[in-house]
Amino acid sequence: MTPGEKMLQRFWLCILLCIGLSCIAYAGDSPDDIVIKDTLNDDTGNGTLIYPTRHDFQSGDLDLTELSIQPVTDGYWFKAEFKNPIRNPAKVTTDSGPEPLSEFARKGFYNFNIDIYIDEDNIIASGNTFTLPGRHATLAAEHAWERAIILTPRPETMRSLLIETLQQQFSSLPPAEIEQKINAQILFADRVQVRGKSISFFVPAQFFNTAASNWSITAFITAAKLQVEATWSPSDEPVDADSLELGVMQPASGRPANQLAYRDSAKPLPIVDILAASTAEQNSMLSHNASLQAGGPGKEKSDHNAIPVTSLAAFIGAPPAVANNVTNNTTGNPLPNPDNVTRRLETLQLLYKDNIITEDEYHQQRQRILNEL
């Protein structure tokens, strides 16, 4: 047998092995997939975002075309399709040092993050409306989320960075409690498979309270930044978790190689693509002062006078006093912490809705709180 014939024999053996395994696999397929399509060629954020000039960020790389969810026995496989094939970090080197990117991004991709915020209960304003640090976006109260899934090239690093920063910032809270709260509602996916233009990631069933058919889904793409620079602070004050980039590449002026750029004079959100029915809807959602809307199939919402959690600090249950220690540079008086103000307004609203205070009292107190700003 010639070497060529031997190789062909090995090749066909491998093919037979694959066919055999595929026959076993087909028995487990589920017909209940949820498929959400996204507009093609809308990877420009609010219409003004420009890719970095780096050669490995090309138009279409971050263009989400479809998000699907496949229920399996013990959880869900989320699958995102992109316009371009997903770039592999194995043969790409870092820009500082000769090591391949795969040393740091071990999941088979490196230039995007996917954020998925799931409203499980479909109760208006029940849940959270903030997004993770670095995203700078807010969800509409109608789609307030109970569960967030973050697909990022360095899930362990970003998860650890978020938790440790919060633990340092809110040192009065038990560290284990902070970690527990994050783990209960925010999952950094680490079982990831990349194939061609699609990437799949697994989320265990126990992470959710409801089945996928009930979910209202807000999902978006950001450009990934792999390196985490040391955070410098002139004082001993702990770093504010909201100031973290948490793996998200931010827009910058000019035409930088390693950051997104933008055409307009106003800096846009770092969100490159979001599940939306049309490009116009996406542009509108990502414009200034707008809230993100769910991009999935419409769900009926109910109103139970809920009040959403609007900040990460409130999410982990930080006491208002802890965060309210920043002073005004000119007067020396404490500056009102926006989170604290929000929580006081929320409490006030609750009191009013429960008829504990009158409408006049509500407006009077509301104005007093707002005057502090």
Add this chain to the structure above:
Amino acid sequence: LNPKEEAEMNTHNIKHLSLAIGLALAGTASAGSIDFTGSNIYIKFLDGDRLTEANGSIDTNSGGDQGQFSELELRMHAVISPQVEAGARVQSRSSAAYWSEFGFNGEDDPALPFTHKKFMKLRGAYVTLTPGYNWLDMATIGSSDWGMFDAFTFGKMRYIDRDNLNGLYFKGPIAGGSWEFARISLPEYLGPEFNSGSLSANDAAHIAQFKATLADTKFTAILENVSDQERLASDTTLTDGVDSVNRMRNNIFGFKAETSLMDSLDINAAFYRSNYDINNVQLANWSNLLGTNYNDNAFQINLDWSTPVDGLTVNYQHFNIGAGYVSATGARRESDVLLTEGSEAAWYGWGDPMWVGGRANDMQQVAVTIRDNDYTDFDETGAESSIGWKGDTVLLGYEVLDTPMSLEFSKIGYNTNWQDWGGKQDVFDVINWAGATGPGFKEDQDRDTTILALKVSHVFDVIGGLATSLKIKSVDDTDTRTINLAADDQKTEDLGTTLTVGNQLSDDLYGSISYGKYSRDVTIGNTAYNSDKDIYSLRFAYNLAGFEAGMLTQWISGEGDPNQDGTVDSLKQYRLKAYAKVLF
């Protein structure tokens, strides 16, 4: 000190103090007008047990597997105005013996390699303009890695630094697409016989690239001219300028197209034509470029198909890179122009005691004769020349039972299969140095290569996820060399199996172990030279905010005949590379 000296000294002290304060403030508040993000300290720790001692080298490829060094890179970036931004890098270089040299040794000795001198040096500076004209999106003056162009035309040619090349770059819109133009100063080495003669400061490559989309098909057209001009010997008049003559000219035309034939089927193709002319150059026997004028082509077609069978993808590539395809400025490294994995990395550099263990990462292919692996360590991806390669690669990807797998089958022939240089000795008998730098053109060759690689991976749901991967790769290469002379027929069979198990030990620490078994059976005529080796690897990656560290340790053992002289030597090597990087 007299009063004047004292006053001068005070002035200097104040300057130094101001600078120190300025730097300190800049360091603590990067949000100032100058952004230092990306600045870093890089520390490398090499350890090994090779018999020969490293001589101040800084990497495996240049002979060092022992020594430790520290380097500092200071990056500066400033937005001067909405239309102007500028940046620069200052980078130190060290020898691997930086720690043991105790801060001196060789700084004043011109005979010692530059790596001993611990220079802190300007490595790259650029200005980028975005003037807001409707015909010009941006212009860059200065250094870049020029990755915006194509590996077949103007590609990456890092030599330690990625931004050693400097030039002018312009980009603007045109008819629904874009145009790009660059004038890049030619490095002094980039001419026949690794030099560009006189007038080297005037030598340049000019490249224009046009991109457009028509009916959902993306088109790219590239025109490049590389010109190495020489002062005319007969021009001796000092007052009437200089008359020059072309020493080397390399024109390349490229055309690329890509489209989706259907939702799940993408196709792209690329064609390149190179014209290469040299004048008044009497080549010796080794050159990075061809011996005399030659024109040739390179092309490839790629199909990417996500089949209706769930989980099954098919990638196909047909490629044909002419033996005489010349792109003087093509990518020499950090690029991969072919789908195939290429040769077995574990046998890289076989015969050289430095490379007993080969490379720990897969190879990549570049479309230049002299690929560049200088200043690389054993854990880095190596480049190999694909000049003259032609053939097909099929890559099947499949996933079943949460187990992704891929299977590559490549059949490679060679445009360099010829007898007596194909009658073109004057063209090809100049790159015959088959050592570490180039593959060399051979006088007589009749070669083909078959590559088969199977990769399977699975994450077992124990101890937080046990990532397991198995790779089996065989490369069979036959070369009958001189036709009708059986005694020089060479057959090389490489077979390697690697099993790796990894685990995220904590949020900050990842570890993996792997075992690889590799055999290389070479037969020349009727004589066999067999080699076998086992490689045990231990890898860690550790990170904190602003800090990255990694380590790869390998233990190699076995026996073989690296010199192919009938003597079986024992193979034993330990090597370690660790690095730590702090990012500001």
